[in-house]
Amino acid sequence: MTVTVKVLKKPKRTLADQVYVPAIASGVKLTLTRFFKNTFTSRDHEANEIATVMYPEEPRTYPPRFRGIHRLTHRADSSPRCVACLCCSTACPAQCIHIEPAEYEKDDPRYGYERYPATFVIDELRCIFCGYCVEACPCDAIRMDTGLHMPPSTERSHFIYDKEMLMSLPGQDRTFLSANPRHEPGDPSHPGIDREKGH
Numbered sequence: 001m002t003v004t005v006k007v008l009k010k011p012k013r014t015l016a017d018q019v020y021v022p023a024i025a026s027g028v029k030l031t032l033t034r035f036f037k038n039t040f041t042s043r044d045h046e047a048n049e050i051a052t053v054m055y056p057e058e059p060r061t062y063p064p065r066f067r068g069i070h071r072l073t074h075r076a077d078s079s080p081r082c083v084a085c086l087c088c089s090t091a092c093p094a095q096c097i098h099i100e101p102a103e104y105e106k107d108d109p110r111y112g113y114e115r116y117p118a119t120f121v122i123d124e125l126r127c128i129f130c131g132y133c134v135e136a137c138p139c140d141a142i143r144m145d146t147g148l149h150m151p152p153s154t155e156r157s158h159f160i161y162d163k164e165m166l167m168s169l170p171g172q173d174r175t176f177l178s179a180n181p182r183h184e185p186g187d188p189s190h191p192g193i194d195r196e197k198g199h
């Protein structure tokens with residue numbers, strides 16, 4: 001077998017490349033341009049292409065699909081939409097969701113085929129904000145549309161979000177609900193089990 005060797009020529013370096021002075025001057029020019037633009041022009045980022053943000057006094061607007069802190073959505077009666085199916089915790093690659101399912105009371109129409117989360121905890125410090133839990137949920141019960149990022153803290157316990165905390169956070173539309181309708185058992189729109197009909 002013949003092997004063809006391709007010899008690559010080294011790029012020639014000019015004197016200007018060797019002394020680095022033009023490259024340094026170009027870098028200094030760019031830095032000074034940015035400095036004076038940021039210091040003396042109005043703080044209209046888009047118009048003036050200002051890169052510096054005076055955070056936290058001037059927070060940056062997050063895009064609509066920004067994945068923020070989780071929330072658990074509510075039903076119209078303020079109970080959790082979550083049915084404790086464990087799909088989200090199964091899909092979670094960081095294994096940071098812990099759910100303990102429980103049965104509704106016997107006089108509740110949901111008793112017997114739908115559960116609720118007695119415990120629902122997310123360790124937001126372990127979370128990698130991949131959004132798999134949101135994708136996996138069949139009930140639109142967990143969302144990351146709060147528009148909030150995690151507040152800084154040196155206390156680990158501040159990053160453990162329980163059910164009450166997750167249900168206390170509204171979405172960016174300031175409601176606790178979800179735009180998707182919830183088809184409750186007994187509704188004509190409910191596609192599944194009907195207790196009265198026995199299926």
Ligand code: SF4
Pocket residue numbers: 088091092093094095096097122126127128129130131132133134
């Ligand atoms: S965003 Fe990803 S890592 Fe975080 S809880 Fe959901 S599935 Fe787990």
Ligand code: SF4
Pocket residue numbers: 081082083084085086087088089099136137138139140141142
């Ligand atoms: S949040 Fe959704 S996926 Fe997770 S347990 Fe509840 S219903 Fe299932």
